[in-house]
Amino acid sequence: MTEANLALQVHALSIHYNNADQAAVQSVSFHLEQGEIACLLGPSGCGKTTLLRAIAGFLPPTEGEIKINGQMASQPRKVTSPEKRNVGVVFQDYALFPHLTVRKNIEFGLHKWDAAERRARADQLLELIGLQPLADRFPHELSGGQQQRVALARALAPKPTLILLDEPFSNLDVELKERLTFEVREILKAERMSAILVTHDQHEAFAMADRIGVMDAGQLLQWGSSYSLYHQPTSRMVADFIGQGVFLPGERTTRGIKIELGEIETNDPALPMSGQFDVLIRPDDIIHDDASAQQARVVRKSFRGADFLYTLALDSGAHVLALVPSHHNHAIGEPIGIKLALDHVITFGR
Incomplete structure (x- = not known):
């Protein structure tokens, strides 16, 4: 240049x-x-x-x-x-x-x-x-x-x-x-x-x-x-600051990283090998799936026309965000099925 x-x-x-x-x-x-x-x-x-x-x-x-x-x-x-x-x-x-x-x-x-x-x-x-x-x-x-x-x-x-x-x-x-x-x-x-x-x-x-x-x-x-x-x-x-997201505690496994939502298989050498760290979870990393055995409870909802932005409580009490098509209109307090679809694994030390 x-x-x-x-x-x-x-x-x-x-x-x-x-x-x-x-x-x-x-x-x-x-x-x-x-x-x-x-x-x-x-x-x-x-x-x-x-x-x-x-x-x-x-x-x-x-x-x-x-x-x-x-x-x-x-x-x-x-x-x-x-x-x-x-x-x-x-x-x-x-x-x-x-x-x-x-x-x-x-x-x-x-x-x-x-x-x-x-x-x-x-x-x-x-x-x-x-x-x-x-x-x-x-x-x-x-x-x-x-x-x-x-x-x-x-x-x-x-x-x-x-x-x-x-x-x-x-x-x-x-x-x-x-x-x-x-x-x-x-x-x-x-x-x-x-x-x-x-x-x-x-x-x-x-x-x-x-x-x-x-x-x-x-x-x-x-x-x-x-x-x-x-x-x-x-x-x-x-x-x-950019976008919306939450941080969930993570730990290293032989196959990748484990968080409350499940294990993420990855061999990225940039990821931490040990110690305490958090994993960034964006709303587009959480997929609503009625057939999923994993459940989360709706604690807040924001209607955006084409979709809802749900705030979901996990079993531990931690909250995650999910973008869900607006024809899935769930009530506050209702449990819904979710699954993790994380393509970009981003971690930060504590």
């Missing part, structure tokens, strides 16, 4: 606020390829917004460096100003100019372009976001979803190297958020734009991003695809 293919490089980046002992961002490294969409995901206070602000140029690093399109942008005591980074930012509140029309908002960052070029670029983006009929309206005359698309178009207008999105869907209702997540991804891909989204919503991250970075306490715990984070988590925190 050459620097020419990279929109962003973050290397060993640390950020302290007011010389505090605890770093808000601690030794974070990752890179983003041209045209790739990434997401920084984690709980509130994990450092993801601080990292995004540093990439935008609003915060100086204590250690490490940031390169944008191969050019040095941030080092300790040497930071390129935000307006010189060729980076677009979409804020949580959109920050549209209320006195400017949709078209004029989109054209705002194009003051160095001639009038014909500005109009052509605005027309191109209005078509891309599907708001050509609303070009002469003002922000207060638009819905929240429309305002969000205008904010994105304004950020895209100067053709920046990188777009940064700071929780842009957090003020929208669930249905609109889901629809706009897919729309924004399509717009970014159509523009061949590199982007980083900050969110605490993993469903948003899964729908939007090619690469996801999970953060906690200022550290980047894992960087990879949604598939690898779900099926190959490298830490207990990532396993617990």
Whole structure:
């Protein structure tokens, strides 16, 4: 991988606020390829917004460096100003100019372009976001979803190297958020734009991003695809935060690993040979089977349309989760047959 293919490089980046002992961002490294969409995901206070602000140029690093399109942008005591980074930012509140029309908002960052070029670029983006009929309206005359698309178009207008999105869907209702997540991804891909989204919503991250970075306490715990984070988590925190699951005690046997739900045959050399460890069990690892001799009792249920998410109590009192087609509508307290269908064995020491 050459620097020419990279929109962003973050290397060993640390950020302290007011010389505090605890770093808000601690030794974070990752890179983003041209045209790739990434997401920084984690709980509130994990450092993801601080990292995004540093990439935008609003915060100086204590250690490490940031390169944008191969050019040095941030080092300790040497930071390129935000307006010189060729980076677009979409804020949580959109920050549209209320006195400017949709078209004029989109054209705002194009003051160095001639009038014909500005109009052509605005027309191109209005078509891309599907708001050509609303070009002469003002922000207060638009819905929240429309305002969000205008904010994105304004950020895209100067053709920046990188777009940064700071929780842009957090003020929208669930249905609109889901629809706009897919729309924004399509717009970014159509523009061949590199982007980083900050969110605490993993469903948003899964729908939007090619690469996801999970953060906690200022550290980047894992960087990879949604598939690898779900099926190959490298830490207990990532396993617990991504998707849904529970941990059951396990012990090593001659044929594999034994848990309360049964024995899992595996010869994976990466699995622990001895000692105390837990096995991650996802809802899709538990199959509802009326013919199974193994029983579990329904203690909670959540209807999701096509399926139920059941919380099931095992004989030991431990709970597991199971996704079950919604025509299997079992009552709270009812025992049901289950069987284990575990393809990815993931263990963590205690």
